[in-house]
Amino acid sequence: xxxxxxxxxxLVVLFASLGFAQSKRDIAIHVNPVFNGEKLVLxxxxxxxxxxxxxxxxxxxxxxxSFELVFNDGTIYKEKNSYHLIDAEEINTLKINLxxxxxxxxxSVKFNIGVDSIKSVSGALDGDLDPRYGMYWAWNSGYIxxxxxxxxxxxxxxQNRFEFHIGGYSFPENSLRKVEIDLSKNKTGFFxxxxxxxxxxxxxxxxxxxxxxxxGVMIPGKQAMxxxxxxxxxFKASFQ
Amino acid sequence: xxxxxxxxxxxxxLVTCTMLLSFSSRKDEALLAAPPNDTLKLVVPKGWPKPVYxxxxxxITREGFELGRKLFYDPVLSxxxxxxxxxxxxxxxxxxxxxxALSHGIKGLKGTRNTLSIINAAWTKNFMWDGGINNIxxxxxxxIQSPVEMNSSLNIILPxxxxxxxxxxxxxxxxxxxxxxxxxxxxxxxAQYMLSLQSFNSKYDQVMRKEAGVAFTEPEKxxxxxxxxxxxxxxxxxxxTNNEYxxxxxxxxxxxxxxxxxxxxxxxxxxxxxxxxxxRNVELSYQYMHDGRYRNLQMVLFHxxxxxxxxxxxxxxxxxxxxxxxxxxxxxxxxxxTLTDEEFLHNPKYFYQKD
Numbered sequence: 001x002x003x004x005x006x007x008x009x010x011l012v013v014l015f016a017s018l019g020f021a022q023s024k025r026d027i028a029i030h031v032n033p034v035f036n037g038e039k040l041v042l043x044x045x046x047x048x049x050x051x052x053x054x055x056x057x058x059x060x061x062x063x064x065x066s067f068e069l070v071f072n073d074g075t076i077y078k079e080k081n082s083y084h085l086i087d088a089e090e091i092n093t094l095k096i097n098l099x100x101x102x103x104x105x106x107x108s109v110k111f112n113i114g115v116d117s118i119k120s121v122s123g124a125l126d127g128d129l130d131p132r133y134g135m136y137w138a139w140n141s142g143y144i145x146x147x148x149x150x151x152x153x154x155x156x157x158x159q160n161r162f163e164f165h166i167g168g169y170s171f172p173e174n175s176l177r178k179v180e181i182d183l184s185k186n187k188t189g190f191f192x193x194x195x196x197x198x199x200x201x202x203x204x205x206x207x208x209x210x211x212x213x214x215x216g217v218m219i220p221g222k223q224a225m226x227x228x229x230x231x232x233x234x235f236k237a238s239f240q
Numbered sequence: 241x242x243x244x245x246x247x248x249x250x251x252x253x254l255v256t257c258t259m260l261l262s263f264s265s266r267k268d269e270a271l272l273a274a275p276p277n278d279t280l281k282l283v284v285p286k287g288w289p290k291p292v293y294x295x296x297x298x299x300i301t302r303e304g305f306e307l308g309r310k311l312f313y314d315p316v317l318s319x320x321x322x323x324x325x326x327x328x329x330x331x332x333x334x335x336x337x338x339x340x341a342l343s344h345g346i347k348g349l350k351g352t353r354n355t356l357s358i359i360n361a362a363w364t365k366n367f368m369w370d371g372g373i374n375n376i377x378x379x380x381x382x383x384i385q386s387p388v389e390m391n392s393s394l395n396i397i398l399p400x401x402x403x404x405x406x407x408x409x410x411x412x413x414x415x416x417x418x419x420x421x422x423x424x425x426x427x428x429x430x431a432q433y434m435l436s437l438q439s440f441n442s443k444y445d446q447v448m449r450k451e452a453g454v455a456f457t458e459p460e461k462x463x464x465x466x467x468x469x470x471x472x473x474x475x476x477x478x479x480x481t482n483n484e485y486x487x488x489x490x491x492x493x494x495x496x497x498x499x500x501x502x503x504x505x506x507x508x509x510x511x512x513x514x515x516x517x518x519x520r521n522v523e524l525s526y527q528y529m530h531d532g533r534y535r536n537l538q539m540v541l542f543h544x545x546x547x548x549x550x551x552x553x554x555x556x557x558x559x560x561x562x563x564x565x566x567x568x569x570x571x572x573x574x575x576x577x578t579l580t581d582e583e584f585l586h587n588p589k590y591f592y593q594k595d
Contacts, residue, residue: 121374121375123297123375123376123377123378123428123431124423124426124427124428124431125424130423131427132393138378138382139372140372140503140504141374
């Protein structure tokens with residue numbers, strides 16, 4: 001009784017791999033933090049914000065989740081268990097591998113910045129959602145969707161520090177942001193490769209924000225919503 | 241329909257019988273009686289609502305419970321290894337910090353709120369006085385990370401546990417042979433222990449179950465009547481809380497300036513509202529209220545009778561004066577004392593165990 005079953009599963013696996021092997025691939029998404037187009041360097045390099053604040057950055061982390069690829073024919077690839085913590089200090093977090101993507105022409109990529117409300121109420125999670133990464137609020141449960149910290153002489157806070165911890169998962173303070181990036185605006189009109197670069201421009205965070213007035217955001221609320229709106233525009237795609 | 245309701249009735253009777261049996265035999269509890277690795281079920285007493293906690297992702301097992309108990313009593317969780325969860329949550333006093341208005345943590349530092357008890361937590365939707373914590377699994381992160389409580393973090397604790405052969409073994413026993421000592425398993429084990437802290441065998445419960453030889457005294461009977469009229473709209477039976485947020489008329493403490501629920505929701509309509517606490521074992525959980533301002537139940541009754549402050553969002557239920565006489569107040573207190581569950585408070589399965 002045992003052997004035929006084994007053979008059967010063997011055959012199924014064989015056919016499955018024959019049938020789909022050529023039509024699947026992995027796509028690597030490279031997340032590149034930049035400031036006004038220049039590669040972001042933490043600690044040492046100084047940058048000037050739109051409000052003319054000179055600043056240095058010490059920490060940049062954010063969640064990207066629920067990746068989807070929309071094909072020209074309207075079909076959609078959804079990454080399973082799609083939660084990625086991006087940390088500018090950890091190079092290996094800057095690359096996301098989308099596995100087993102069908103071949104075909106891709107028109108756009110969709111994802112969220114942050115962690116959705118379902119995961120925010122699901123208790124103790126693991127992987128990138130492990131609460132030990134400093135991206136979880138203990139006193140008011142929920143993930144910090146994005147975090148940016150640094151120093152600026154314009155900041156009147158202790159040690160001239162600014163800290164933006166952007167979170168909040170429930171209405172009307174839900175700071176999750178949906179992003180869709182068009183990949184058709186190029187000479188071929190689609191993306192078909194396996195390397196996609198997304199630059200994340202930190203300058204966008206500071207639209208309308210002067211560090212002399214706002215030295216940080218540490219709770220869900222209006223200010224968090226504003227910063228989240230700002231950084232929802234931070235991504236630009238490039239590929240060969 | 242008929243069959244179904246019969247079935248429910250029968251299973252209710254069965255549940256009650258097993259409950260009664262396990263309590264009358266007194267020596268071994270349902271939880272620990274099960275063989276290793278068996279899934280242990282929470283007891284849902286007759287007439288109680290469905291628990292809120294989703295046990296499918298974290299069923300209580302004997303090993304998980306024992307590991308959680310060990311962690312709950314282990315000061316290694318705090319930065320300088322002096323404070324454990326049980327430093328503030330003592331079993332004999334209903335898992336609260338008795339005699340302390342505001343809790344004390346590491347190096348004697350004072351917190352800003354009175355300790356809450358941990359009982360029947362499987363029925364609690366949101367935790368803390370302001371309901372800021374949405375799942376019991378992530379609850380421990382608050383005291384662990386608080387600079388005035390344990391001043392620690394998962395990144396401090398997990399490597400410490402990983403150095404101990406004892407914990408390596410216990411985590412594998414609880415979560416499978418490949419299980420690691422990681423945040424998720426650590427938090428799930430603590431949750432299993434806390435979820436099993438069930439109290440439903442007070443005199444009140446026994447009278448409600450019509451157990452032989454147990455009856456309310458006259459004052460207790462009168463107290464129950466008054467309680468149902470004036471208190472139960474918030475402290476609703478059988479949990480003795482409706483799990484809502486209310487302003488029960490406490491004068492604002494201008495030093496602490498605690499906005500309560502509004503701290504979480506940022507809504508004016510939630511300002512000065514706090515979670516309605518359960519009154520089970522309330523006799524032992526003094527000091528009372530979120531800032532521990534009242535030392536005894538007499539003071540609490542005095543508050544409801546004479547000193548309701550008409551602050552923003554005062555519950556409409558408290559706008560009419562109670563008009564309790566001295567006897568009424570004593571009767572209500574007599575009733576509240578029937579909510580003391582000695583068996584729970586002294587149940588050895590919740591104790592610290594050496595092994």
